[in-house]
Amino acid sequence: MSRILIVENEASLRQALKDLLERQAYHVAIAASLDAAQALAPQTFDLVICDLRLAGEDGTQMLALSAPIPVLVMTDHSSLRKAVIALKEGAVDCIAKPVDDDDVLATVSRVLSRPAPREASRPSGVPRGMIGECAAMQRVYERIRKTAPADVTVLVQGESGTGKELVARALHRQSRRTKAPLICVNCAAIPETLIESELFGHEKGAFTGANSARTGLVEAADGGTLFLDEIGELPLDAQARLLRVLQEGEIRRIGSVETRYVDVRLIAATHRDLHSLSRSGEFRLDLYYRLNVMQIELPPLREREDDILSIAQTLLERACTRHARPGLRLSRAARRDILGYAWPGNVRELENALERGVILAEGYLIHPDDLGLPLERRQEPPAASPEPSDAAEEDGVPDDDLSLEDYFQHFVLEHQAQMSETELAQKLGISRKCLWERRQRLGIPRKKSARRPA
Numbered sequence: 001m002s003r004i005l006i007v008e009n010e011a012s013l014r015q016a017l018k019d020l021l022e023r024q025a026y027h028v029a030i031a032a033s034l035d036a037a038q039a040l041a042p043q044t045f046d047l048v049i050c051d052l053r054l055a056g057e058d059g060t061q062m063l064a065l066s067a068p069i070p071v072l073v074m075t076d077h078s079s080l081r082k083a084v085i086a087l088k089e090g091a092v093d094c095i096a097k098p099v100d101d102d103d104v105l106a107t108v109s110r111v112l113s114r115p116a117p118r119e120a121s122r123p124s125g126v127p128r129g130m131i132g133e134c135a136a137m138q139r140v141y142e143r144i145r146k147t148a149p150a151d152v153t154v155l156v157q158g159e160s161g162t163g164k165e166l167v168a169r170a171l172h173r174q175s176r177r178t179k180a181p182l183i184c185v186n187c188a189a190i191p192e193t194l195i196e197s198e199l200f201g202h203e204k205g206a207f208t209g210a211n212s213a214r215t216g217l218v219e220a221a222d223g224g225t226l227f228l229d230e231i232g233e234l235p236l237d238a239q240a241r242l243l244r245v246l247q248e249g250e251i252r253r254i255g256s257v258e259t260r261y262v263d264v265r266l267i268a269a270t271h272r273d274l275h276s277l278s279r280s281g282e283f284r285l286d287l288y289y290r291l292n293v294m295q296i297e298l299p300p301l302r303e304r305e306d307d308i309l310s311i312a313q314t315l316l317e318r319a320c321t322r323h324a325r326p327g328l329r330l331s332r333a334a335r336r337d338i339l340g341y342a343w344p345g346n347v348r349e350l351e352n353a354l355e356r357g358v359i360l361a362e363g364y365l366i367h368p369d370d371l372g373l374p375l376e377r378r379q380e381p382p383a384a385s386p387e388p389s390d391a392a393e394e395d396g397v398p399d400d401d402l403s404l405e406d407y408f409q410h411f412v413l414e415h416q417a418q419m420s421e422t423e424l425a426q427k428l429g430i431s432r433k434c435l436w437e438r439r440q441r442l443g444i445p446r447k448k449s450a451r452r453p454a
């Protein structure tokens, strides 16, 4: 069934819409703000419903954050102008507030019955929500395309923040199970004492505190896909139960003698070496072999040199939209830092650094200090090719978009501590008045220098 994300800051309406749509068997997630919506990866849904007037935020920003997923906007009479703008900017339809249940259901069903932006028809074959076109990622996309329809267990390996959950979502979307649930569980985030009952469910009275019977997440994924992130953290007892699910499709709730049958496709992910964990007795070898039918290996960001700047650019645009700071750009020095840094937290860390940059940038450019990358972990930037055919590629940092404004900012920031305003203006070939005006426009306030004023 289709997955819908509701973005609405008013709690009662948010819950009422959720209940209404869930009664029609849609899978619904809710968010009260743009940030909360962004954290739920809006591009992985089938439809986003968004109020245009979120508390202090502009709901039209959801259009850019969700693209290419259809966005249905909600508005009352006081913001009709905004609704017209949203429709012009690509919203698929508009629901009038106060909302009418039948109107909501009819509009949702109409929008969802239109042909969806299909994965396979995306020009580059890049799964929805994923960025990057380097050779290693092309191999990942090809693996996803071939593996998804095969309905086999998949083991996704990669460091933290490399996109393992995005791969699981793409596998599910491209599989025959796409209309059934995808249940994502981070095994490391659930306390060891609770994990078995969370996964496999329990009967009433099975243990202290089990006041009622509960369905586990494996059963909730019946007919669909179960994504177990950080599977290396699963305790041995839970591993034994999981093995039974994989071998026989059998599940037994904690405290129950009754065996139930489930049809679940398992996608597991880990940043650890399960084979060596099995040698030390921490992971069952038989489970490892069961999981390891197909592997998808995600490269760390530092090995995706060809991709880093284009990923940064896309993530930067998203962050600019989120924080209503359109048009911010990375300074040359910031791009060099991005290329030279080792990115132990991978794409997630890059996303966070850019978010920081967008929030802290004072002018139109994001400088290294705004990104705040830890100095000790920066590496030398990738070496320039021995005989650069294009001087603009010096240090591997493309220079093609280094505008006069970039140059101006860079020059002023680099020399203002040592030069007076007159010297700076002379070197730049402009008048002092012009220097002052540009400082104002670009948001580079004059810093007090140790030199006497000119």
Ligand SMILES: Nc1ncnc2c1ncn2[C@@H]1O[C@H](COP(=O)(O)OP(=O)(O)OP(=O)(O)O)[C@@H](O)[C@H]1O
Pocket (backbone or CB within 6 Å): 041, 129, 130, 131, 132, 158, 159, 160, 161, 162, 163, 164, 165, 166, 167, 229, 271, 347, 348, 351
């Ligand atoms: N190739 C990619 N394209 C776009 N965004 C990405 C990519 N890889 C990771 N991200 C972003 O980085 C963040 C982390 O991604 P994800 O949760 O899929 O990583 P993970 O490998 O499962 O991490 P962990 O192991 O820590 O759970 C998300 O915000 C995701 O959108």
